[in-house]
Amino acid sequence: MEINDNIKEAIEAFAFDGLLEECIPFGSGHINDTYRLTFRTPNGVERFILQRMNKSIFTRPVELMENISGVTSWLKKKIQENGGDTQRETLNLVHTHEGMPYYVDSQGEYWRVYLFIENATSFDQVENDNDFYQSAVAFGHFQRLLADYPAETLHETIVNFHNTVDRFDKFRTALKADVLGRAAGVKEEIQFVLDRESLAHTLCDLQAQGQLPLRVTHNDTKLNNIMIDDFTGKAICVIDLDTVMPGLSVNDFGDSIRFGASTAAEDEKDLSKVSCDLHLYEVYVKGYVEGCAGALTDLETEMLPMGAILMTFECGMRFLTDYLEGDTYFKIHREGHNLDRCRTQFKLVRDMEEKLSQMKAIVEKYK
Ligand code: ADP
Numbered sequence: 001m002e003i004n005d006n007i008k009e010a011i012e013a014f015a016f017d018g019l020l021e022e023c024i025p026f027g028s029g030h031i032n033d034t035y036r037l038t039f040r041t042p043n044g045v046e047r048f049i050l051q052r053m054n055k056s057i058f059t060r061p062v063e064l065m066e067n068i069s070g071v072t073s074w075l076k077k078k079i080q081e082n083g084g085d086t087q088r089e090t091l092n093l094v095h096t097h098e099g100m101p102y103y104v105d106s107q108g109e110y111w112r113v114y115l116f117i118e119n120a121t122s123f124d125q126v127e128n129d130n131d132f133y134q135s136a137v138a139f140g141h142f143q144r145l146l147a148d149y150p151a152e153t154l155h156e157t158i159v160n161f162h163n164t165v166d167r168f169d170k171f172r173t174a175l176k177a178d179v180l181g182r183a184a185g186v187k188e189e190i191q192f193v194l195d196r197e198s199l200a201h202t203l204c205d206l207q208a209q210g211q212l213p214l215r216v217t218h219n220d221t222k223l224n225n226i227m228i229d230d231f232t233g234k235a236i237c238v239i240d241l242d243t244v245m246p247g248l249s250v251n252d253f254g255d256s257i258r259f260g261a262s263t264a265a266e267d268e269k270d271l272s273k274v275s276c277d278l279h280l281y282e283v284y285v286k287g288y289v290e291g292c293a294g295a296l297t298d299l300e301t302e303m304l305p306m307g308a309i310l311m312t313f314e315c316g317m318r319f320l321t322d323y324l325e326g327d328t329y330f331k332i333h334r335e336g337h338n339l340d341r342c343r344t345q346f347k348l349v350r351d352m353e354e355k356l357s358q359m360k361a362i363v364e365k366y367k
């Protein structure tokens, strides 16, 4: 790959050994620009993840990096106490020559580097039950490891990130502005959202009434934000820590179901392929309840299915909002990409609404 001057400047700022052999775009995240770096050193090949943080989404990157430094140091201590491998079981930041955990380039862009987690894979779709089960245990366990983290020291990296009511209001604002005149072409999707205003309140209201506890959560629990060991099949590391903040456990659960229990990709065009696989849902419920190891309250457990519906609804609404606003938030790779994503989410919501009693019965089995 031709390395442009910005990437070169960033690479030179970090304390690497050896000779750069390769720099390639990596992964399928929607937010940051991610590259895999390969260096040839006297000890062999060493690889790293280089990321340009998305400054228009994460408007306070210094605070964000404070969160990540704090959380990864905390996790490292816990992993060490449990006799684990600190190099693979959490993200490890590489520092700059100046000893900083990030670099600001001459254009004002923020960069960070992590050790590359070798012999592990981040999956965009569930390939077998075990991977999904493992990811559930790992996300539950992750929350437990952070249960006594001093939450007051965490910055809110995106304000109102999973405030579904606020997302609903933002959708309405985008609809009113309709800057590109796209609303006329998506009337059905718009109506789908408008019909569910009261649904949007469900979890926010329980939280506001103090019935659901605020916990330190990941907030972006997609399957591809977890690394699965290629040999043992165990989920070894939770990645993408940009949104670790106080939040609801049911939302962490719900986002995993939204992405992982779907029978199709998030951007599948053929909606007949999209549904919520109740078997995968059950696999995840089992793993998540085990991973949380008794930490969930009765109401949190009861609300897990609602978390799945609401996170899927919220995500679909966010894709639709971005479509109406001209695709300024999520990276798109084709015309109408956000609309395709929105449609899969709404298809899933409808399917989950129909399966709600079965989803509840499954939770009953494992609580
Ligand atoms: P985004 O916020 O854009 O989703 P991520 O931090 O999730 O960015 O990174 C994008 C992808 O890069 C991940 O899905 C994963 O495939 C890969 N990745 C990120 N960090 C590492 C790491 N430390 N080791 C190996 N792969 C990684």
Ligand code: GN1
Pocket: 028, 029, 030, 031, 032, 057, 219, 220, 222, 225, 240, 242, 243, 266, 315
């Ligand atoms: C984004 O960063 P990534 O690709 O893991 C988004 C999530 C959405 C997801 C939809 C910071 O996740 O909230 O659920 O896309 N992250 C941010 O795929 O907005």
Ligand code: MG
Pocket: 029, 030, 224, 225, 240
């Ligand atoms: Mg990611």
